[in-house]
Amino acid sequence: MDIAAILDDIGAAMARATDRGRVATYIPQLARVDPARFGMAVALPDGRLFTTGDAAVPFSIQSISKVFTLALALGRMGDQIWARVGREPSGQAFNSILQLEHERGIPRNPFINAGAIVTTDAALAGHAPREFLGELLRFIRAAAGDDDIHINDRIAASEQATGDLNRALAYFMAAHGNMVNPVDMTLGAYFHQCAVDMTCVQLARAALFLTGAPGAPALVSAARRRRINAMMMLCGHYDASGDFAYRVGLPGKSGVGGGIMVVAPGRAGIAVWSPGLNAQGNSKLGTESVEMLARATGWSVFD
Amino acid sequence: MDIAAILDDIGAAMARATDRGRVATYIPQLARVDPARFGMAVALPDGRLFTTGDAAVPFSIQSISKVFTLALALGRMGDQIWARVGREPSGQAFNSILQLEHERGIPRNPFINAGAIVTTDAALAGHAPREFLGELLRFIRAAAGDDDIHINDRIAASEQATGDLNRALAYFMAAHGNMVNPVDMTLGAYFHQCAVDMTCVQLARAALFLTGAPGAPALVSAARRRRINAMMMLCGHYDASGDFAYRVGLPGKSGVGGGIMVVAPGRAGIAVWSPGLNAQGNSKLGTESVEMLARATGWSVFD
């Protein structure tokens, strides 16, 4: 299989795309990103790397960070985390508060905002936000094999400034007894974790620990790896997770910055970045390019 | 891998189980089934077959039939079916009407009741229910390689007699213009399709067409097969689909009769039957035994 040629084809197709979706505007730093940007990277467990486009340009990974935080929280608490957050698709928008009321403060899964806030609250585990963020960065850097990965403070500050909906979610869970730390502390950590900057190259490599392939970093146990992949498959694209599974057939997690991290179990770590979003809030060209990749490689887990 | 030994272990473990769940009681024919029953079958594409327990005893496949109807409807209408039914997990109970109101008569996926009624309505495609049911049986028999598969008329009659909630769903969709045939006609077909009797052996073999393995029946295209598998993974166990993916990691579809049909892509068709259900309405021991099988074989797609 000639992955380099496949990526060249994808890059060329995406360069021709006229409808590139809409760039997120809720914070200025995201709104300013050039919608013409497109990058993609495929990292193999043997160390080979394939890229196209802006694969070396850092972008804000946003909700993709929820995967790493879940791995940390599982490491800290093990399966006890599932008493505080479910593992079912939500059937609602990523920031909905409806479900929280029905289920008395227990978010449906760790990848909607409420669930990620609880996961962060669990991962804090009595440590200061600074320590947690340090550990998170160490985890991501170890996964990516690259120490040049940082939190973008300006983006973190903007998240803070526009975070009223997340505050509502957190206080609602606090009212139902599902927050251990003070709301402000957990949210401070949460807003910073969303503000990590990474390139497609870094993100594709960072996904390798979830492939379980020989040669990939062994940062979590095999059982835990399978389960994180299952969560990504079922809940990784908010209320378009079914569509992503249908079209791509691989576990993935998207971020509002236009990035998607994808795992081809046993085969490859994949990352794509295109800032324009579709109606469901996932990268439009990112989804299309991963669909092309899965079709060309036959990497769908359903095949 | 010694599948026979794995099945023996599973059969022994399940025979020891004391909490076997609760048998469905909404129709008398299901309520009368012995909760001590347990059967399991694994069919390989090369024709080999492994079984344990009551694998040759017929049971009512109920909602598992929705997979076959979806395959038929896709064959009839192609992707146009997705204008009438979504492909996202519902985040609700299998028979909820809430979502239908929010989304104006478009069910979330083909495996909740409302979605299966629409799929049946589409598969009818102007034919009489009798013709549709004949075609459905031919499809299932071809998949299973076994002509001794029939509709249980007494169960069909009971479904009719207790079908008011399904009538509510169907009339609600009719009010929103999402029913092509008269509601009574579509429901008549729907109630009969749920009343197919099969054994684990038949069902495991019938699942082979979804494995895509060389030697398996090629009843649908490769793209369609991947997509049906994706739907089963995301939505096959109602509001416990995430839990099934997390624990098992294979596409599957459960029925209220206690059966589960599971696909190990490229590897095997699997069926299990144990009448007692868990709180989410899926076979309790059935889920546990498939979890054991997936762990012992390493067949999880997330591995």
Added chain:
Amino acid sequence: MDIAAILDDIGAAMARATDRGRVATYIPQLARVDPARFGMAVALPDGRLFTTGDAAVPFSIQSISKVFTLALALGRMGDQIWARVGREPSGQAFNSILQLEHERGIPRNPFINAGAIVTTDAALAGHAPREFLGELLRFIRAAAGDDDIHINDRIAASEQATGDLNRALAYFMAAHGNMVNPVDMTLGAYFHQCAVDMTCVQLARAALFLTGAPGAPALVSAARRRRINAMMMLCGHYDASGDFAYRVGLPGKSGVGGGIMVVAPGRAGIAVWSPGLNAQGNSKLGTESVEMLARATGWSVFD
């Protein structure tokens, strides 16, 4: 107080109105009504009658009939009816099914569709629909003191033909055990009861039994009268009941045909008809003219 002059002023103001709302179109018979029609009548307990405009033109009273059916059902079952239907405002559209699922088949009040279907089901009380409809007409005629009040069969037939949403509501309640008669029988009666034709004059007089004034027909007990008025105040205008109470301050019940029946306790029966509806499905000019009347007369119960 010069009621005649007040009605003249109202009639003149309404004749000048340019935005008259939108006529209901869900059945042809309603869609064909001239939106320029406007009539109003005020009946005093001493027999005096004041009118303006098309007060002698019959129109379809539609949901206003729910008040008379509730009176009949209370007569048949007494307070036992409240085990089958609540008496709280719904906070939803008149035909919503959401609430039914939350509250397991018990509608919130007798004036939303689901609640009125249950009330009709209760009022049938083992009688054939024909007998029930005969009794209903006798009740209305006695209240109005006028035997020339009939059911419009063409409108009843149209209600039947477009009644899928009501069928969904009824089957949903049947599935929860809240229908005594066969769904078809109850709906047959329900569709006919909505198809009563009356004039403003007849409807204003028919409202007198709810005023409790000396000289008014005593068709129900004083306690029951107060309670029916309370239900009209709280729930009589669907999800605009608060707005009507705020602006008018009198118990009233609207119909999709553009009529409103209003009770000024101790003082007068009032009816108004203008076919154009506002966004909440209540007569636009009808609401405005009753607001003018209440202000001019000081009849608000909150004064």
Added chain:
Amino acid sequence: MDIAAILDDIGAAMARATDRGRVATYIPQLARVDPARFGMAVALPDGRLFTTGDAAVPFSIQSISKVFTLALALGRMGDQIWARVGREPSGQAFNSILQLEHERGIPRNPFINAGAIVTTDAALAGHAPREFLGELLRFIRAAAGDDDIHINDRIAASEQATGDLNRALAYFMAAHGNMVNPVDMTLGAYFHQCAVDMTCVQLARAALFLTGAPGAPALVSAARRRRINAMMMLCGHYDASGDFAYRVGLPGKSGVGGGIMVVAPGRAGIAVWSPGLNAQGNSKLGTESVEMLARATGWSVFD
């Protein structure tokens, strides 16, 4: 009419009551109140006063304060307030956040928590919380004709300490642009306004300005008075407002401290206090005693 005798009868009946409801426990100061307490007062516009039981014992008026804040906010903003809060019953519990999401941050009415927070936010109108609270106390004292009415600081502090659900509501509305002041500032004012202590005597007199009777304080215009009464009738008892209207037939507002303020338009101000609550969160004996009073006096507005 011998109101003194009626109150004696009510007081005697309530002293015999064995099921007195459950005292609210969410803050310690409320949980400690003796459930055997019962007081009632009726104030006539001519200055006469009738009481029974603990009518001179101060209690925490809690949500009853929302009526006074609404009067202030209407005075400040006039009908512009209705762009920020609706005037329809909610059909939900008093502290539900569901409706806020459906209606994008606009609470349904000023008497559910979210609506009262918005009303307080509007009444602040650029002033410091201290000034607003001073003005609120002046308003209540003027209405009651009694300067000995104060805020209970211990209760206010407890409200602060347990206010996470209200914080969630407020931040949710802030996220939808429906908060003018900083959330902490508005909530500080809100928590204090709920902590006003009053006796039944004070509260019955304070209700007189809403009767519109000659001799009653004229603190708001006649139109505004009618409208506040309408809101109390439709929404004053959370999701039991229909039940209160059905049984009592008078505008009223309850508080979780066990108090109810009731208006008999043109006739009397009424207050009752019994700390035990019914399932809907309103005073159990309070509701029953006002029902007895309305029946004995014939003061229902629906009569």
